Structures are given as structure tokens and as C-alpha cells.
Amino acid sequence: MKHLQALLFVCIAAVSSSALANKITIAAAADLKFAMDEIVTAFKRANPADRVDVIYGSSGKFNTQIREGAPYDLFFSADIAYPRELAKEGLAASEVKPYAVGRIVLWSASRDATKMTLASLADPKVARIAIANPKHAPYGKRAEEALRSAGVWDKVQPKLVYGENIAQTAQFVQSGNAQAGIIALSLAVNPELAAKGGYALISDALHSPLEQGYVITRRAAGNPLARRFADYMGGKPARAVMVKYGFVLPGESAAK
Amino acid sequence: MFLSEGDLGAIVLTLELAGIVTAILLVLGTPIAWWLARTKSWLKGPLGAVVALPLVLPPSVLGFYLLLAMGPHGPVGHFTQWLGIGTLPFTFWGLVVASVFYSLPFMVQPVQNAFETIGDRPLEVAATLRASPIDTFFTVVLPLALPGFLTASILTFAHTVGEFGVVLMIGGNIPDETRVVSVQIYDHVEALAYGHAHRLSAVMLAFSFLVLLTLYAWRPNPKKH
Numbered sequence: 001m002k003h004l005q006a007l008l009f010v011c012i013a014a015v016s017s018s019a020l021a022n023k024i025t026i027a028a029a030a031d032l033k034f035a036m037d038e039i040v041t042a043f044k045r046a047n048p049a050d051r052v053d054v055i056y057g058s059s060g061k062f063n064t065q066i067r068e069g070a071p072y073d074l075f076f077s078a079d080i081a082y083p084r085e086l087a088k089e090g091l092a093a094s095e096v097k098p099y100a101v102g103r104i105v106l107w108s109a110s111r112d113a114t115k116m117t118l119a120s121l122a123d124p125k126v127a128r129i130a131i132a133n134p135k136h137a138p139y140g141k142r143a144e145e146a147l148r149s150a151g152v153w154d155k156v157q158p159k160l161v162y163g164e165n166i167a168q169t170a171q172f173v174q175s176g177n178a179q180a181g182i183i184a185l186s187l188a189v190n191p192e193l194a195a196k197g198g199y200a201l202i203s204d205a206l207h208s209p210l211e212q213g214y215v216i217t218r219r220a221a222g223n224p225l226a227r228r229f230a231d232y233m234g235g236k237p238a239r240a241v242m243v244k245y246g247f248v249l250p251g252e253s254a255a256k
Numbered sequence: 257m258f259l260s261e262g263d264l265g266a267i268v269l270t271l272e273l274a275g276i277v278t279a280i281l282l283v284l285g286t287p288i289a290w291w292l293a294r295t296k297s298w299l300k301g302p303l304g305a306v307v308a309l310p311l312v313l314p315p316s317v318l319g320f321y322l323l324l325a326m327g328p329h330g331p332v333g334h335f336t337q338w339l340g341i342g343t344l345p346f347t348f349w350g351l352v353v354a355s356v357f358y359s360l361p362f363m364v365q366p367v368q369n370a371f372e373t374i375g376d377r378p379l380e381v382a383a384t385l386r387a388s389p390i391d392t393f394f395t396v397v398l399p400l401a402l403p404g405f406l407t408a409s410i411l412t413f414a415h416t417v418g419e420f421g422v423v424l425m426i427g428g429n430i431p432d433e434t435r436v437v438s439v440q441i442y443d444h445v446e447a448l449a450y451g452h453a454h455r456l457s458a459v460m461l462a463f464s465f466l467v468l469l470t471l472y473a474w475r476p477n478p479k480k481h
Contacts, residue, residue, distance in 0.1 A: 058446065061446045063448070064445060064446055064448055067448075110328075128346055128428075133429060133446075135443055135446070136446040136447045160430070161346045161428030161429065161430060162428060162429035162430070163428075163429075172346075172428065175323060175324065176327050176328040176329055177323065177328065177343060177345045177428075178346070178428075
């Protein structure tokens with residue numbers, strides 16, 4: 001019996017120590033793809049013992065998955081409303097913190113988008129326009145708002161194709177299957193995408209602000225690494241990366 | 257109303273897609289199945305493997321290749337643009353083309369099995385009665401292989417209805433054009449519209465069960481022969 005107890009103890013110790021091991025999984029909105037990759041790489045360089053995995057997707061999908069117990073420790077949403085909902089329902093282990101304001105741009109891989117406006121999307125030569133799905137992707141919602149404010153919604157609506165998230169939307173444009181698209185500035189400034197066609201910033205007066213926020217989820221309440229990474233996001237190096245990718249940071253005014 | 261207008265539209269679209277794909281595959285798949293069943297060529301192995309590929313390939317592989325091939329810079333895209341019909345991704349007919357590939361083995365394999373079961377004897381008998389090969393095919397082979405054709409058609413139809421990954425990658429989620437039931441359910445779930453997702457999922461579940469029930473209840477028991 002003693003032996004059994006000892007064995008059990010060792011097993012439990014092994015399991016709980018692996019749970020304590022420094023590992024977090026981050027669910028991040030797809031607009032963070034390039035910026036977060038860079039931030040995580042820098043974080044890992046500074047903290048080689050920690051393991052940080054990032055999964056990118058639409059914020060609406062992550063919101064659903066976290067409610068259903070998805071193993072994500074931090075949730076970086078493109079719309080702060082989602083983490084706020086989670087916090088209200090007791091699914092968060094931290095307050096909801098704004099980390100950036102996103103911007104949308106008009107982008108094309110086949111034509112010079114710097115000379116385009118939302119009105120030029122009505123041009124018959126633009127056969128397909130990609131936006132993220134407004135039903136559950138924040139960037140899609142803002143794209144729809146901007147198109148409506150610009151008064152071109154009725155004309156462009158039959159030409160719209162909907163990406164599952166903002167990264168797939170960019171991919172629809174990059175592959176040339178859509179002639180233009182409304183994507184995140186943070187994706188458009190990536191050299192790979194910027195080398196093609198260029199982009200035009202869409203005035204943020206045309207849509208409600210893309211206030212982005214993150215939260216530490218309930219399952220990571222006892223995970224110090226989750227808190228350390230959250231702190232790192234507020235630090236200088238991470239903020240510099242976010243600015244580089246065109247995000248406006250809380251407490252700072254927009255560059256333009 | 258039990259289902260919303262958008263849900264009904266998705267159901268109609270899905271049934272149209274599956275119906276058209278089944279019809280096309282009946283025409284395309286039969287000669288392939290016939291050749292595979294009768295040939296002694298060394299090509300039988302490689303071609304059989306190609307036909308079976310969609311069974312094991314992740315839909316994302318198929319979706320990725322199709323997106324590039326049918327896009328404006330791909331070979332299929334060049335061809336369709338030359339024909340003056342534009343490019344196929346994000347269109348209903350793009351989904352039809354993709355589904356024909358995706359469901360190909362579900363048509364070819366049961367039909368091929370049916371052809372192989374017939375064997376040489378009935379064909380030789382028909383030939384001695386001076387039936388032309390075409391005659392033989394329609395008056396001897398087709399009636400004998402009918403159960404195989406029915407199985408193949410039901411499986412093809414059902415499998416096309418169940419398609420999701422490929423559609424997500426090349427469909428673009430356009431209402432009444434590429435937003436099929438499986439994608440519509442996915443959207444409901446992501447938007448936390450669980451009520452809608454439940455109702456539509458229940459319809460799919462009932463449909464799929466009935467299809468398989470028909471198939472298994474009706475399929476003759478080979479031991480009786």
C-alpha cells in the first residue's frame with residue numbers, strides 16, 4: 001500500500017509539474033499574424049525556457065471556442081467586445097486590457113491600390129472584392145460599415161466574397177482570385193504583401209473604431225507565464241513591433 | 257419558421273450542387289470505371305490510385321491546388337478566361353468542378369466493383385448473339401450493374417452534401433452561390449447563433465441517416481445468391 005501511495009504521489013507530482021512547466025497557448029486574431037510572430041520570437045529569445053504557441057483565427061471563432069473550454073491561456077481579440085463578454089461571464093482571469101486600435105486598408109495585388117478609393121470598387125473591372133465575414137470577424141464588420149458610409153455598399157455587395165478571417169481575406173486577394181479587398185493595415189504593411197500593388201488607408205471616420213483587447217482566460221489563472229507575457233506586451237520592444245505594423249497603441253494618438 | 261430564409265437558401269443550393277455533381281459523375285465516372293474494370297494495362301494501378309486520392313487527401317490540399325489552378329494565374333484559370341467565362345473560384349460552377357474531383361472515388365469505385373462482378377461470361381454470350389459492344393453495354397451490362405450505379409449515386413450525392421473544407425477554401429461564402437449548408441452551420445456556430453446551428457445540424461443529421469438507411473436497407477444481401 002505504501003508503494004502504491006508513493007507511486008501515486010510521483011504520478012501526481014509529474015502531472016502537476018508538467019502543468020506548471022512554462023507553456024502558454026495564445027489565441028490571436030488573424031490581423032496579428034505578422035506582428036505577434038515577431039513579438040513571440042523576441043519573447044522566446046529573452047526567455048528560452050518558456051514555450052509560447054500561437055494560433056491565429058477569427059476573433060468570433062475563438063470567442064466561441066473559449067466558451068466551450070478551448071485550451072487557450074490568452075486571447076487577443078480584434079474586437080474588445082469579445083473578451084469583455086467572456087469576462088462578464090466569469091471566463092477571464094484578468095481584466096480586459098486594450099492593446100491596440102486596428103485600421104483597415106483597401107488592398108489589391110494586381111492594381112495600384114494607392115490610387116484607389118472605396119468608390120473605385122464599383123468599377124466593373126473589379127469583379128470580386130474580398131472582405132472578412134462581417135458576421136463574426138471584426139475587420140469584416142468594419143469593412144461593411146466603411147462601404148456603407150462611403151455609399152457604395154449596394155453597388156459592391158454583389159461582388160463581395162467573404163473570408164473566414166482577415167488572413168484568408170488577404171489570401172483571396174494575394175492569389176488574384178479577388179481583384180481587391182479590405183484587409184487589416186497590419187497585414188498590408190508586411191513586405192511580402194506590400195510589394196504587390198500597395199494599399200490605401202481607409203479613413204477611420206467611416207467606421208466604428210477597431211478597439212482590440214486581450215484577456216487572460218480562466219484556465220490560465222495560476223499560470224505565471226501568461227501574466228509575464230501580458231506584461232511583455234505592454235513593454236517597449238513589443239509596443240515598437242505593434243507600431244511598426246501600423247497599430248495605434250492605447251495612450252498614443254494616431255500618426256495620421 | 258423552423259429554418260430561416262438563409263438556411264433554406266443554403267439547403268436548396270446544396271441539393272442543386274449535389275444533384276449536378278452526381279449527374280456529371282455518372283457520365284464521367286462510368287467510362288473510367290468500365291476501363292478500370294476491364295483493362296489489363298499496367299496503367300490500371302496508377303489510374304486507380306489517382307481516382308482514390310480524394311479519399312485520403314486532406315480537403316485543404318485539394319482546396320489549395322484548386323484555388324491556385326483555377327485562379328487567374330493558374331492553368332485552369334487561363335483556360336476559363338480564354339473561354340471568356342472569368343475564373344471559377346467563388347462561383348457555383350467552381351464548386352461543381354471541385355466537387356467532381358472530391359467525390360470521384362465515390363462514383364467510380366462502386367460502379368467499377370459492379371462491372372467486375374459481372375465478369376466476362378455475359379459479355380461473351382452477348383457477343384456470340386451478335387450484339388455490338390454498345391448494345392451489350394446498354395442491354396446487358398447496365399441492367400446487371402444497376403445496383404452498383406444506385407449505390408454510387410447515393411454515396412456521391414451524400415458525400416457532396418457533406419463537403420466542407422474545399423468549399424471553405426474556394427467558395428468565398430457567397431449567399432445563394434457558394435454558401436452551402438455545412439458552411440452556413442459553421443458561420444452560425446462562430447456567430448454564437450446556436451439555435452440556428454442546432455436546427456440546421458438536425459436537418460443534416462436526419463438527412464444523412466436516412467440516406468445511409470436507404471442504402472443499407474435496400475442493398476441486396478450477397479449471401480442470398
